[in-house]
Amino acid sequence: MLSTRFRALALACLSALSGPAFAQTPATPAADAGYVPGGSIPRLQGNIAIDGKLDDPAWQGALVQEIAYDIQPGDNTPAPVKTIVRIGYTADALYVSFHALDPDPASILAHLRDRDAMFNDDWVGVFLDTFSDHRRGYELVTNPLGVQGDIIRDESNTDNQEDSSWDGKWESAGRITAEGYDVEMRIPFSTLRFPASNGEQKWGISLFRNWPRNKRHQLTSHRVPRESSCFECEWGKYTGLAGAQQGRNLEIVPTLVVGKEQTRDVAGSAWHSEKTSIEPGVDVSWAPSPAMTLNATINPDFSQVETDQLQLTVNNSFALFYQEKRPFFLEGADYFNSPFNVLYTRQIASPDYGLRVTGRSGGNTYGAIIARDAEPQVLVPGTQGSGFSALNEKVDVAVGRYRYDFNTHFSLGAIGTFRRGDDYDNNVAGVDARWQQGSHTATAQFLHSQSEYPADIVNIYANDLGNDAKPTGDAWRVAYNFSNRNWGFTTWHEDIDPGFRADLGFIGRVGYDKSLVGGEHTWYRDDAAFNKINLYADWDITHGYDGQLLERELEAQVTVQGPMQSQIRLHGLTRVAFWNGKLFDEHYSDINANFRPTGNLQLGAYVQAGTLIDQDANKTGRRTMVELFGNINIGRGIAMDWDIIRQRMRRDGGTAFEATVVNAGGSWQFDPRQRLRLTLQGSEVLLNQALYPQTTVNATARDWAAQLVYSYKINPRTALYAGASYGAFMDDEHLTLFGNTRSVFLKVSYGWQP
Secondary structure (H helix, E strand, C coil), X not given: CCCHHHHHHHHHHHHHCCCHHHCCCCCCCCHHHCCCCCEXXXXXXCCCCCCCCCCCHXXXXXXXXXXXXXXXXXXXXXXXXXXXXXXXXXXXXXXXXEEEECCCHHHCCCCCCCCCCCCCCCEEEEEEECCCXXXXXXXXXXCCCCCEEEEEEECCCCCCEEECCCCCCCEEEEEECCCEEEEEEEEEHHHCCCCCCCCCEEEEEEEEEEEECCCEEEXXXXXXXXXXXXXXXXXXXXXXXXXXXCCCCEEEEEEEEEEEEEECCCCXXXXXXXXXXXXXXXXXXXXXXXXXXXXXXXXXXXXXXXXXXXXXXXXXXXXXXXXXXCHHHHCCHHXXXXXXXXXXXXXXXXXXEEEEEEEEECCEEEEEEEEEECCCEEEEEECCCEEEEECCCCEEEEEEEEEEECCCCEEEEEEEEEEECCCCEXXXXXXXXXXXXXXEEEEEEEEEEEEECCHHHHHHCHHHHCCCCCCEEEEEEEEEEEECCXXXXXXXXXXXXXXXXXXXXXXXXXXXXXXXXXXXXEEECCCCCCCEEEEXXXXXXXXXXXXXXXXXXXXEEEEEEECCCEEEEEEEEEXXXXXXXXXXXXXXXXXXXXXXXXXXXXXXXXXXXXXXXXXXXXXXXXXXXXXXXXXXXXXXCEEEEEEEEEEEEEECCEEEEEEEEEEEEEEEECCCCEEEEEEEEEEEEEECHHHCCCCCCCCEEEEEEEEEEEEEECCXXXXXXXEEEEEEEEXXXXXXXXXXXXXXXXXXXXXXCC
């Protein structure tokens, strides 16, 4: 809590700032004096230059607010630092400024970074619930140097997802001062979706400040009870914004991608060049109303600029999940969320065209996608494994999602995904419901699928498909969650038929039913070094569709938060697991810890040891796994990160396998627009062939890859990327590590608003 003396000093510094905007700074009440956020957002008179200098006279007419509460680690205690916020608008944009005081400006963390890569810094932000329905929110934040981060918050699901893949088009600037730092934002109304109205708007707004020191303090303009299970429900209520206009809100983004790739199969042989690829395309975005957005794309660039994180496939029978990174699918992705993951847009691999509509009106939320995919693939799931297979034919894709909110507590939804080719068909349709009130949340979903597969898919996956070229099935799930200040309880049951297929989603396991019961207790120790302790445990059981026990598991963990922004988790698990016709006993324990010894360095480690199944040998062994991860900032613009994982399985008197995966890289941000990124990836798997007599495996497999990308971004739509990559591998047939792939590419896009 701030002392009276420091409060007086902070206010004195504030009133002493030069410039007309602060010449008459009105006093704002402190948190412990009953400060209540909210009010009417006024229309500003005059122009404001977004330069981080709060000296424009128009700021004098803005609504003044304070970020007054510490909600983490504090319990709505007075904020340890003072932050004055001003909010106003013009006909086409919302304006927000932050005057963030700091008792030690030298300790402010501020780095030049790529978009959405500055969340470990000091930052301030405005969170907007533009429909005031506690369902979907925008989070727009800026660090002291003006680097932007933006997130879509989805509270319509139990886990309250935050998606940083959305990139809005808005302006920001910041500067560090002798008293702290100042930030200005201009958020065009064309970037936001809100109810169409000629009168006043009513929005929920949270003003937020991240103050990372020995502990990471989360400061807000409003109280947030620890027992609250709906963050958006606690935001302040604001009116005003009468006459807010989105303008023509039409954007055309032509793109050009040029690339060339070379490969070879044997070390020392000539490189074989693929034909130089020149791919023009165009994306069009139009919002005919503030609550609806239409998107179209022709010959889109659905490539991604940076490589995926390398994952280890050893001793894993299920397909790997990779995050979507392609811009066309990222905007409005939360409109298609549902309890089951029935839309995984990376299943639309290479479309010739795409159309999308998303919108909200009253209690209605809807979205639809139509595309034609030239290179589709199928995720064929099973009870104990899954894999991808190419379809080798073009398919038409259609997706529809609708949700109706009866009130802030209850909603019903429907979703359908449809994919059709010459001799292929997959249709999924279902309904879902959500109810949330106070500490209680309940969700449910039911889905039905009908499919038809070509002969080559049936032959490859005969065991999983059961030689059935036309599988059908249902999937359903019900869940209940209770959460208050100190206690939590969760239980759910899901059942998926063996014939259920969601080929546009990511459901890698079918033919089972599973039930889980879990609970937790949290202790808060606000004045202690280790200020939060959470104890969680759950029990679950899984059966196959034939009644076979697949898994019975009991696990528990304790998580502690402490100094140096540290978090330590101790976890233990014991289970009976079915694999390849046998039941095995598995058990392991692990520890996961990370901390920041300085503001510019994060270190972390994960260690696991126990008895687990070696799937290729159909035996158990002693497996150990060690992961070391972290990141470091050097100066304002240089950053490095690393993640190294090493596994070892010992059984039958020897080491069955050793596997290592490395993901590392660094970036140099020259200025807010220019960045150079180097990514290094590598893996090595060593197997003892004598301990795998029943299988044919490589004794050694090694690969590595590097990618260098330069980017120049004027905004999320107008950018240039130039890059090169190189990859190499070795195995039992190629005993020397040699380069086998290399490529270069150039990508240019321009966001034109006529």
